[in-house]
Amino acid sequence: MLIVWMPVTESRSQSHVVNTHFSVFFPVGKTVLDTAYTSNGCSLSAMLDYLSAVRRDSSLLLLNVQITGMASPEGSYQTNRRLANRRAQALASWLRAHTDTELPLVLADNMGVGWSLLDTLTLDSPRLSPYTASMAHILSLDSTQVSYHRGLTIDRRVLLLRRAQGGRLWPILMRDVYPQMRMARAEVDVARVETPPTIVCPAPEPMPEPAPAAPTVVPSTADTVATAAETPCQRHIILKTNAVAWAFLISNIAIEMDVAPHWSVALPVNFSAWNYFSNSRKYRIFSLYPECRYWPSACNTGFFVGAHLGMAYYNVAFGGRYRTQDRGGHRPALGGGVSAGLRLPVSRNRRWQMELSAGVGVYSLNHDKFYNQPNGLKAYTENKTYTGIDQASLSLCYVFDFKRGRK
Missing domain, CATH: 3.30.1330.60 (OmpA-like domain)
Structure with a gap:
């Protein structure tokens, strides 16, 4: 010992x-x-x-x-x-x-x-x-x-x-x-240690008294203990994937990082490049949703609310008369919104977690409408604003410790 x-x-x-x-x-x-x-x-x-x-x-x-x-x-x-x-x-x-x-x-x-x-x-x-x-x-x-x-x-x-x-x-x-x-x-x-007062012998000749120095405020031990109680928790990096997106054959992955007590940032990425069993049914998409989250818990667990931006390239058809594609293939939907959710551990070591979240947003859409048939001609161009649900997730998460350097 x-x-x-x-x-x-x-x-x-x-x-x-x-x-x-x-x-x-x-x-x-x-x-x-x-x-x-x-x-x-x-x-x-x-x-x-x-x-x-x-x-x-x-x-x-x-x-x-x-x-x-x-x-x-x-x-x-x-x-x-x-x-x-x-x-x-x-x-x-x-x-x-x-x-x-x-x-x-x-x-x-x-x-x-x-x-x-x-x-x-x-x-x-x-x-x-x-x-x-x-x-x-x-x-x-x-x-x-x-x-x-x-x-x-x-x-x-x-x-x-x-x-x-x-x-x-x-x-x-x-x-x-x-x-x-x-x-x-x-x-x-x-x-807490105290410095005994210094005994100063009188000078042989009178000297002008110096101006008093500004008092130094020394934090109390109670303040130090309180500061320790309010310190940030262990930060983590979370890797996750959305089961709801997989149900629609949309491959996806997201990474989230704790940046401070109560705060984290996340970046989900979604990609799909195939048809749903026929050429007239498809949901081809590439999207990014960078998000900032606020957690009432200082350890960034449990309930959260967030604000996000959104960008999505899309080419979709659901068997109807028209196929919809972002204009020229280079005018993605742009917008953003707010979200809320809950993340809880599902394993004893708390590495595996489940997250449930939903969000609403507003997006500017500029797309072309094509006749929904092989090599279908362009019918018209449409500009509109979408307001509604833009996120729905039931995600499986794995938690990694984020190693911070200390001075």
Whole structure:
């Protein structure tokens, strides 16, 4: 275990210490830190920005960063110890790889099942309120290891929890409480340091008193903590494709990138170059819809609204008398509109997501009408304005982490 202490100059003295913690979570039985799992990306980004703010503030001193790993209690004592230690090491390794200076990291001892955390989470779960007395009794018992399997041991309280209330308690714990215990936590201790007043001996001759310097406003520790809480989340690049377009045999792909908390930009591209089973039915198109999105969530998840531009070259016919083509093949539909939608994860690691969105827009159309037959002659030219639905998507998305350089 490596402990690195930051030096303190003799002219400074500690006044008080502020403890701020950041948590990351792991799937059951896993020790690899996945930044896309639950809220890990937001928590890690906030921690890096908080540490950076502390280092920039000369009135703050970073004392240590204590790393603790935890596991849920359903496994053996030995397995939970191994999981907890590896989760702590995974978080420590991630911090070393993403910070420019050496941190005063401290790996905690006696890592394993967080029984005190289990007690706290139990009180916070409304579904467990009918079992509060039973839980309190079991958790108050001393920790005693009993034989479990192939030489392994298990805390007897785990066996009591499995049997409590006729087995009705255990499934609730597995669903509501244990996922919050599979974690690693970084506790950051920061002290505000004060510079003692300088004693100035009187000069032998009177000197004119200099004008007072403008006071320097030093942000408080509370402000620093608040700034860390408002830092941006992990940014992502999302690759996606629209199932609605594929249903009409329109190949498509879109890329989206987070550019700031609450904001992202997207570029969908659609292309189709074939007929629908006959020459008189076709939907040939090449279109681009660059879009800017606003997300109420700072992590750019959930509901969003957007504004987009649109450009589409088109050659379409639906079996009627006329075929419609943008004028001369070089006068695309131009316009734009607004959209709204929802994107939610569909996999446990949150890499795979589904997005549902719709939009309306206004477009200027300048196209030629041809008789809908082989080598059909041009009938007339039409100029019109289209107002209506211009987007409808049910998209499958995959999320990549966007690696940002840090100074």
